[in-house]
Amino acid sequence: MARTHGDESGSDHMPKTIERSAQRVRSGAAGAVIAPRGRGSSKVQVGRAAPARNGTAAARNGAAANRLANAPAPGRRSAAAEPPTTADLWKRLRRASDEKPSPASEARRTELRNQLIERFYDIVRFTAERMRLRLPAEVELDDLMSAGLFGLMDAIDAFDPSRGVKFETYCTQRVHGAIVDELRSMDWVPRLVRSRTAKVERARKQIEMSIGRKPTDAELAEKLGANGEEFTKLTRDSRPVGVVSLNRKFFETDSNRDVREIDVIRDLRQQNPMELLQRDDLRVLLTKGFSRAERLILILYYEEEMTMKEIGATLNLSESRVSQMHSSILARLRAQIAHRLKEI
Numbered sequence: 001m002a003r004t005h006g007d008e009s010g011s012d013h014m015p016k017t018i019e020r021s022a023q024r025v026r027s028g029a030a031g032a033v034i035a036p037r038g039r040g041s042s043k044v045q046v047g048r049a050a051p052a053r054n055g056t057a058a059a060r061n062g063a064a065a066n067r068l069a070n071a072p073a074p075g076r077r078s079a080a081a082e083p084p085t086t087a088d089l090w091k092r093l094r095r096a097s098d099e100k101p102s103p104a105s106e107a108r109r110t111e112l113r114n115q116l117i118e119r120f121y122d123i124v125r126f127t128a129e130r131m132r133l134r135l136p137a138e139v140e141l142d143d144l145m146s147a148g149l150f151g152l153m154d155a156i157d158a159f160d161p162s163r164g165v166k167f168e169t170y171c172t173q174r175v176h177g178a179i180v181d182e183l184r185s186m187d188w189v190p191r192l193v194r195s196r197t198a199k200v201e202r203a204r205k206q207i208e209m210s211i212g213r214k215p216t217d218a219e220l221a222e223k224l225g226a227n228g229e230e231f232t233k234l235t236r237d238s239r240p241v242g243v244v245s246l247n248r249k250f251f252e253t254d255s256n257r258d259v260r261e262i263d264v265i266r267d268l269r270q271q272n273p274m275e276l277l278q279r280d281d282l283r284v285l286l287t288k289g290f291s292r293a294e295r296l297i298l299i300l301y302y303e304e305e306m307t308m309k310e311i312g313a314t315l316n317l318s319e320s321r322v323s324q325m326h327s328s329i330l331a332r333l334r335a336q337i338a339h340r341l342k343e344i
Helices: 003-026 055-071 086-098 101-121 121-132 140-156 167-186 191-211 217-224 230-238 273-286 292-302 306-314 319-341
Strands: 032-036 042-047 249-251
Touching: 032 249, 042 140, 055 167, 086 101, 101 140, 121 140, 140 167, 167 217, 191 217, 217 230, 292 306, 292 319, 306 319
Parallel strands: none
Antiparallel strands: 032 042
């Protein structure tokens, strides 16, 4: 079949026209539809897709272009993904608290309270670290923060935003009170004893600052305004038995290893080896030239704490003879000490 000149020119320009139309469809400008016109020839119509047999494909292309145009830019969060403000969380928590009790409302309330705890947790840390500076070394910071966290939870449950008070101001007092209550529960000394101790210490410091020395008991009693029996009770109660951890740091050192209480505590049950050696040398030096019976009398009488009668029965001697030998031994020892005083 012979083709006309118009058909040949149309078919020559058709690939370029289709390519340009496809590019415009991908960019979202419009759709491209190839619609047959007449028999044996076709032209490309670029523009708005007409409702024809290819209308479904054009609609899909237009919908895809709209989705691409309305999609958020990369790296930019949409408005729906923004976290709620603190005021919004308080409003949601109040609404959840006013709802009828149910597992769903309780779950929402717990979730909102957890979000508020995360936002105000820095108040707990700041309060605990500030109070930790005035406490002994054996008090752990984690214990204080745990107690303060319970105070924060109670503050969130009891706070009313409609009163116009900042939550930070209200929460700080509740956290501080919760930590103090925990410290009092850990202390085995009654509060009355602690208050008396603080009263005596304040009076003692005031007198020291005024006179420049440690006050006597009479000056301290006059400052406290207490008589003899009352002052004795105050001083006795102000010195309770304390419990000290042996792992507590005793003092700071330049080395990596800290000196603890267990490293410097004195063991009174253990004898000094140097003292034992010196005592043995002194015994040998002073008893030099004594007989075996005389040495036994000294050992049994002073170390074993036996009586003269028991020593006599042990050595097969009379009690009077043991007493006579003991007096002679003491006289010789005095002479030995006087002679060897410079050596000793």
